Amino acid sequence: MKLLEIFLTFLRLGLTAFGGPIAHLSYFHEEFVKKKKWLDEHSYADLVALCQFLPGPASSQVGMAIGLNRSGLLGALAAWLGFTLPSAVLLIMFGLGMTYFNLQSHHNILHGLKIVAVSVVAHAIYGMWRKLCPDMGRSLIAIVSCLVLIFIKATLAPVIVLIVAGGIGAFFFKTTFVLPHTPTVRELNRKLGVCCLIIFFSLLVLLPLLRSVYPMHSLELFDSFFRAGSLVFGGGHVVLPLLQNEVVTPGWISKDLFMAGYGLAQAIPGPLFAFTAYLGAVSELTPNGWTGGLLCLISAFLPSFLLIAGALPFWEKLRTFSHIRQSMLGINASVVGLLLAAFFHPVWTSAIFNLRDFLVALVGFILLEKWKVSSWCVVLFSIFISLFIF
Incomplete structure (x- = not known):
């Protein structure tokens, strides 16, 4: 019954939680701290802090952590399934529909969707810059990271930039941020945590080697999406450049x-x-369609599952290290630069061709930033404009 309750609760959130990761965390707080009281304020803040330190989608990781804390590994799986299933099914169905369309005959709708991506990514950059780059040092890291990633297209460039930025943060930045000291409710198994971490790092190292020996597309997909889910700090928007490099550059999509x-x-x-x-x-x-969709979905979220299950039992100790907290200041600033580089290419270069495109994107940005309009409304607005004005 406990697993079913976890699944149904997260399924309802997966059907109703619009607005991105920050909004999702607000929904989780309302549901699990205020209503259900599965966690207290300090324990919830502790989980959020841990997920900010780990690569991957922060809101999904918090959901997994709540499920893990509530009912072990099966609880984490139930939370992930419930929260992710609605959007995954909708996107796979949309993808299947797109494969039957002649993209040229639906150019206006396609162009409208690309313009709304400009508005959304610009809105994400603006909010992240204000929060993560409040001083000259971190602003400089963001700008340099952006320029490096624009001019250097190597696959490992984003990873190297993040590592260097983390090193700069660890030794040159100071933080007075102190994490809450209330431990999680459930006593988690450290041996299981070690096993999950070993599996994570083994896959991260071995998958590229297996891919080079056995050049099967299914293995290539698993490796590409596992690596993208393993190396992204900052949430869903930041995965854009890594995924673009993995699937567009080789011509898969x-x-x-x-x-x-x-x-x-x-x-x-x-x-x-x-x-x-x-x-x-x-x-x-191939594999594509439902098989390819589920393979890529599982591959991208598997790192988060393994990292949460592996790190949560040790978080009480790790969060006391000042260098860990300080390194995140540099990494987060570099994430802004990574997102800014992705905003330039491919988001801007593939969508904005004239003043009309720019104005539509600007209106979308204003709707998101100033009027706090939901992102799905901005998508509908852009599609409407593309159908009747373009």
């Missing part, structure tokens, strides 16, 4: 299909990482 799916992902509830299911569904190579 066209840039138009990529940006159209990303635009639509803003209009539905649940985690933005469910966008990976769409990418698997529209892949030009």
